[in-house]
Amino acid sequence: MSFLLRKQLLPSCKYMSRFQATVLAPHSFHTLRPLLASEAQFNSAKTRLNSLRDDPGNEVKLKMYALFKQANDGPCNKPKPGGFDFVGKAKWTAWNGLGSMTKEDARQEYVNIVEELVRAEGGDPSATEATEASPSTQDDSSFNTIIYEVIGKAAKITLNRPKTKNSITREMYREVPAALKRADEDKNVSVVVITGAGNYYSSGNDLNNFANIQPDQMKQVAEEGGVILENFVNGFLDFSKPLIAAVNGPAIGVACTTLGLFDVVYASDTANFYTPFPALGQSPEGCSSYTFPQMMGAAKANEVLLFGRKLTANEAKERSLVTDVFPESTFQSEVNRRVEEYSLLPPLSSIASKDIIRQSQRDFLKKVNKKESDLLVKLWQSPECFEAVMNFFSRQN
Template identity: 50%
Template sequence: MATLRCFARVSQLYRYGIAGGITASSLQPMPLARVVPVRLMSALSPEFEDAKARLGTLKEDPGNDVKLKIYALFKQSTTGAVNTKRPGMMDFVGRAKWDAWNSLGSMSQGDAQKAYIDLINSLLKEEAAAEPETKADSDQKYENFIVTCEDGLRTITLNRPKKMNAVTREMYDEWIAALDEAAADPKTVITAITGAGKYYCSGNDLSNFTNIDMSKMHQLSKDSGVILERFVSAFIDFPKPLIAVVNGPAVGVSVTIMGLFDAVYSTDAATFNTPFSALGQSPEGCSSYIFPKLMGFAKASEVLMFNKKLTAHEACELGLVTQVFPDASFQQEIWPKIKAYTKLPPKSLIYSKALIRDVERETLKKVNRAECDRLVERWTSEDCMNAIMNFFNRKK
């Protein structure tokens, strides 16, 4: 969530206006088929024309970096090497497009056409071969989660495996609702959260931001702060045992809230990363308070300030993870272990957690509020914007 609104200022680089001469002040959403300009030079091959037409048949957005690459190859194919000056700093869209095009250097138009055709073909082939996402039952009330409850064990599964279970704005509300439902259900003894596919959760989905009015940026940031505070509070106040089943890499908010779980079980293939300062931001999820208590100040600073990515075993040594299991046997070992907990007396579990949590509850609420207030400031700062611009430039 820490990246939820700061990225709004630069997400237009990749989500909007990648096709034409659109400026940052007049961005409008556009369908994937319009990622490229409509003007074509007469020497384009039939294969190139066909690839351009088939680009519009993609069902899934190929992602920010790929869309810029498509634009750059198209321009190189139709116009040749860059022949304009780089746009000014505040023309985010034009600057991103120019940089992508310029990165192709002196590539010939023929080679660019071939690369463009190959890229479109590979995208279509990958989409055709992709495994379909696990579908929830027809009576499921959640669009992005699979929620089941059996013999006292409620499992909340993030269900966007093709997007590495990245969290959309809507998912924050769904996640809160799923926790509220678990808390109110007398049949739920233990609640476990896990991810579908190879990722536990890759943090925030930057494609959230497809219609940003920059004149309302400050209000949007404040609204996001409210969402984040509600989300973290749902974990602080959750009354029953809550277990994270970390089936793969975890990033951002999915890591910071782990300090609010009662147990965190992980495959040894998982990693844990909170790249806040690299993006000009600050901690969330009460991690600024809990991580130093778990790890000590120096180790917590490495994670929260210096962007250190932890292995599962390192996270276990630091107290963030309760136990690590071999990846090959993770699913076979973890669920019987958790199901055994459901046989414990429910009220005893609830009262025990209350005694543990109540001592810190008000402190956690204060920390959550302070973290959100700081992030609202971060999301609207030039410091944050520049850090994210630098981050994307390094990726090229």
């Protein structure tokens, strides 16, 4: 579902805040400082951007993406995306719109906008210049819907759409596997943890992507969605290093079903686990049609997958979906301590051990993933699914 078209990629200018209008103005900050930002200031700004409390919104993030690409790669040199890749088109348009802006000017504009964002939250903009990331901590601002950072020998992937409860868009479905692949190829990373920003781990598929789909588009969009879902799940199956979920709040839909593919799952006692497939006219994904019965037993898995039984964190632990549960007040510190400890284990041994544990099931699970994705493609096109989703929207209004 989240692969289907977004209701509206960018907010209307009519509703744009005065702050957004300021940061998006092409000449807003050129008079703030006479010297161009250094590479250290640019790197520091990337770190500050990821530490903001509030999501600046899609328009600002598009601007930041474009400036980041311009500062690193120069003027846009990629072909315009086609088909239904509206997010890709928006990103390309933002980058291409910078024209021949120099890398140095793009870097300066990027730093200026971050300073304005920090100032808007009551922070000290000068810290962007003065503070550099620790040599043991690296972050990557090339992602839009997630935060990817390396802390010591551990990579952390944060689902970063807190205002939408980290609902998963088509773009996020692509960025998470890309981040996993990056961590897999980084010899300095020995373990990866995935968590959510704010109070939710993830509310699952962004159902707003169902809006404004024309009947003649449904087949193509559903088929594209099936491919994206299959690739998303395969990203977990192909990951060779230890993978930990830090479930800081509710995990719904595909965010819940893919937990069966993690090596360890830690949960806050505020978390719950919910697969609302029956209410939405859909079927299990994330290989849960196999992994959940294996972990829980058939009867208890059926309660969850067929009838939408919502589990508390402790119930999920009893059913082996969760490894351990910690109080919300100590959750982050408990997880951080364990992740740091695991990251110091001999990496080759960890990879070899995971491979021998998982290798007998990997090919089988890919077949399960393919069958689940194909079934969903059919269901997304059914009148029953359409009616169920429309009923969902009517309850939200």
